[in-house]
Amino acid sequence: SVPLSFFGGIGAASRAGILVKGSSYLEALADTEVIAFDKTGTLTDGTFNVVAIHPRADVDPDAVLSMAAHAEAYSDHPIALSLRSAYTGTIDAARVRDVTEQGGHGVSAMVDEHVVAVGNDKLMSTLGIADWHACTLEGTVLHVALDGAYVGHIVIADLVKEDAAQAIRQLHAAGVNRAVMLTGDREEVAQAVAARLGIDEHRAQLLPQDKVSLVEDLLASTSPKGKLAFVGDGINDAPVLMRADIGIAMGAMGSDAAIEAADIVLMNDRPSNIALAIRIARKTMRIVW
Numbered sequence: 019s020v021p022l023s024f025f026g027g028i029g030a031a032s033r034a035g036i037l038v039k040g041s042s043y044l045e046a047l048a049d050t051e052v053i054a055f056d057k058t059g060t061l062t063d064g065t066f067n068v069v070a071i072h073p074r075a076d077v078d079p080d081a082v083l084s085m086a087a088h089a090e091a092y093s094d095h096p097i098a099l100s101l102r103s104a105y106t107g108t109i110d111a112a113r114v115r116d117v118t119e120q121g122g123h124g125v126s127a128m129v130d131e132h133v134v135a136v137g138n139d140k141l142m143s144t145l146g147i148a149d150w151h152a153c154t155l156e157g158t159v160l161h162v163a164l165d166g167a168y169v170g171h172i173v174i175a176d177l178v179k180e181d182a183a184q185a186i187r188q189l190h191a192a193g194v195n196r197a198v199m200l201t202g203d204r205e206e207v208a209q210a211v212a213a214r215l216g217i218d219e220h221r222a223q224l225l226p227q228d229k230v231s232l233v234e235d236l237l238a239s240t241s242p243k244g245k246l247a248f249v250g251d252g253i254n255d256a257p258v259l260m261r262a263d264i265g266i267a268m269g270a271m272g273s274d275a276a277i278e279a280a281d282i283v284l285m286n287d288r289p290s291n292i293a294l295a296i297r298i299a300r301k302t303m304r305i306v307w
């Protein structure tokens with residue numbers, strides 16, 4: 019049977035917009051030792067602005083954005099939503115078919131009679147596209163290729179969530195000494211976000227399966243009683259959310275798959291609610307024992 023005060027703890031959490039799917043997660047939360055975070059949509063808001071378009075010399079910048087926005091016509095990824103809203107023309111989804119979205123890489127699609135690919139260095143390598151280049155430091159880079167030829171890249175950037183730095187400080191104050199960020203984005207972006215937020219460790223250019231194995235490594239390195247929490251928002255985060263001792267999902271902007279796979283859901287998407295949840299959990303455990 020579950021002691022009554024657990025219901026008190028779960029109730030207090032839910033009034034703060036923190037949904038805990040069972041008393042065992044409250045108990046685990048009180049012993050959090052390591053927290054691993056996804057970056058995009060978790061620590062950052064996931065709403066990207068186009069910072070710059072660098073087309074190949076003979077290509078119009080608007081054409082690069084148009085190709086990208088069309089190829090992304092059917093994707094739910096925050097990058098896709100951002101590219102579609104940055105494009106001021108009309109997106110005719112009827113022109114788009116045969117879409118392949120590859121986690122941690124990007125998308126390929128037929129737009130009219132052309133194959134358009136949009137994604138990172140890994141996608142370009144996978145497709146055997148040569149001559150792509152991006153020495154820029156300014157943000158997340160999306161390469162665009164048309165019928166197997168590089169046509170340029172789009173630089174996009176989002177903002178860290180307003181409470182993200184505070185969230186990391188509060189976790190440190192609560193004794194969580196290892197805050198780790200795992201991202202599929204470039205090292206340059208990961209480095210900048212980690213430094214800005216006071217994140218202790220970061221790993222970049224990860225595929226969804228790399229995040230799973232890194233979380234397994236972190237699980238193996240926690241103390242016998244210490245728990246590992248993973249916080250994420252995307253479809254690709256579901257396997258990691260299930261592997262962690264405590265999976266925490268963003269509830270408002272997060273994907274259904276992440277919300278389903280998680281043990282705890284933050285209804286307002288605020289990372290500072292994690293430290294609050296730990297405080298509630300510890301208070302509850304003091305009452306229980």
Ligand code: ADP
Pocket residue numbers: 056057058059090093095097098119120121122123124125136137138158159160200201202203204226252254
């Ligand atoms: P994160 O780990 O930052 O949450 P993801 O794992 O969702 O990011 O994506 C990692 C990288 O894969 C992105 O930074 C981007 O380069 C590429 N990518 C993923 N999905 C898309 C997409 N729909 N369009 C373009 N690029 C994408």
Ligand code: MG
Pocket residue numbers: 056057058059060250251252
């Ligand atoms: Mg994400």
